[in-house]
Amino acid sequence: MNSIKLFCPATVANICCGFDVLGLCLSTIGDEMIIHKTQEKGVRITKITGDDLPFETERNVAGVAALALLKEIKTDFGFDIEIHKKIKAGSGIGSSAASASGAVFGINELLGKPFSRKELVQFAMKGEALASGSEHADNVAPALLGGFTLVRGYNPLDVIRIESPSELYATVIHPQIELKTSEMRVVLKPEISLKSAISQWGNLGGLIAGLYTEDYDLIQRSLHDEIIEPLRSPFIPNFDLIKKAALENGALGCGISGSGPSIFTLNKGIETAKNVAFVMNELFYKTDIPFEIHVSKIDPQGIQIINQEN
């Protein structure tokens, strides 16, 4: 195989009570990437559409992730990467994760799959480190593995994939304002109350149990975040309004996607998900903030091969 074209999905991290540990994979929005095997060694970013991103390999998240993988496997050939961004940078739905994951997934395929999807997470994290300053797995894991992913811990990296209940759909609205991940980190408090932490891990336990047992009521009862959301939601226009309206219209839960500004809901059934999208649209249409809304099942697969050529 000499070239491969991929669909690299958007992802939602920080799922309410699962701050920093729980993410999920979307299916209706994602980047496209084309990776060619080349005679020339090394990694080059040869084309970028849809966004203004650096072409230098070491400054590009896809480039950095690719180099991390190629540190482990020596080749006497190289790779050209084309990136066609559909996920806007800074949207909070894993734009950098899609690029980083796509690069390592595609190169791994062109190399004959020396690594499993799970093993690729560690390389994709190097791209995330370039984007946000920290090696986190909560977007790259669902992008690579699909479904829900729990990052149990980092020493060593331990990612658990959890199948999504089949009727679960996400609705995500991206208000197109700028919110820097680094700034959203600063609003967090280094200490939290033990009482809140216990509530949070009770809810996370409930959410994980709800996912395994396909218990939508339990999922609904568990989708809360009393620690991070109160600190970050004031930076997101209309968050409280959107959340209230979404819950009133049948969403199981609502939270900040990643570090925002996107807001996600989880819903039982596509009809409810579409209904919530309609309500979000009504609320944002009145503002002068441009926005996009995505309705998506939780994608079971993660990155997909669109086609490949010899």
Place this chain on the structure above:
Amino acid sequence: MNSIKLFCPATVANICCGFDVLGLCLSTIGDEMIIHKTQEKGVRITKITGDDLPFETERNVAGVAALALLKEIKTDFGFDIEIHKKIKAGSGIGSSAASASGAVFGINELLGKPFSRKELVQFAMKGEALASGSEHADNVAPALLGGFTLVRGYNPLDVIRIESPSELYATVIHPQIELKTSEMRVVLKPEISLKSAISQWGNLGGLIAGLYTEDYDLIQRSLHDEIIEPLRSPFIPNFDLIKKAALENGALGCGISGSGPSIFTLNKGIETAKNVAFVMNELFYKTDIPFEIHVSKIDPQGIQIINQEN
């Protein structure tokens, strides 16, 4: 039915990363209770063996729990309760929970089961409130429901029962020193670091996932507590020694049972559980502290009826 004899099992709460939310039910140690329907209204504690506990209904945890249930259902008859304690008070394996749960379970049976086992938890919690000053469910829930129980939250009470993997066994050592629950509460810090909290809920998510998927390796990787154990374990003689030896001898994990002084381990297979018991015995035999060791499967049923009479 006019009288019922029950086995009221001991329980382990605060299972490592599941502080205040996750408990489990033992099968090899528990109290016996006999409850008789009487013509005289009200609840009387008529006999107590094995421990020196109050006979006044309002000062006895079984009595208080029974009265809480009977507030909801009026009867023109009453109940006499005999309590035969096998679980030592202050052992950290749910002595008060066994009494409170047994009382409400037995009376519910004699009334023709107006409440489900899950509904009985709220009444049993009233007994716990008398014992420890707070209405907590993390021992009464596993005593009543068996298996593992997750208390997702209290407003309203939301208890989730989780089946135990079939090869999971607990080994529990009770060093017979006095540790007051109230004093062990005082050593806790009201604030914890966000970083530790995230580690803890990552581990709790992993543990719940491990229980559903019967993944013993994942259970092992998840059985950590970096928040409470470091504060409480110094009060428990030989805790570090016991933990180290247990883990070296195959235990999946080790922690403080409830607020101590009992120490529990979870193990895959009864042979490992017995081996860990042997090692614990070796270590404590050298001290002058009296102790008891229990090896038990995780009981799937909770409180059991030994016999009943018309």
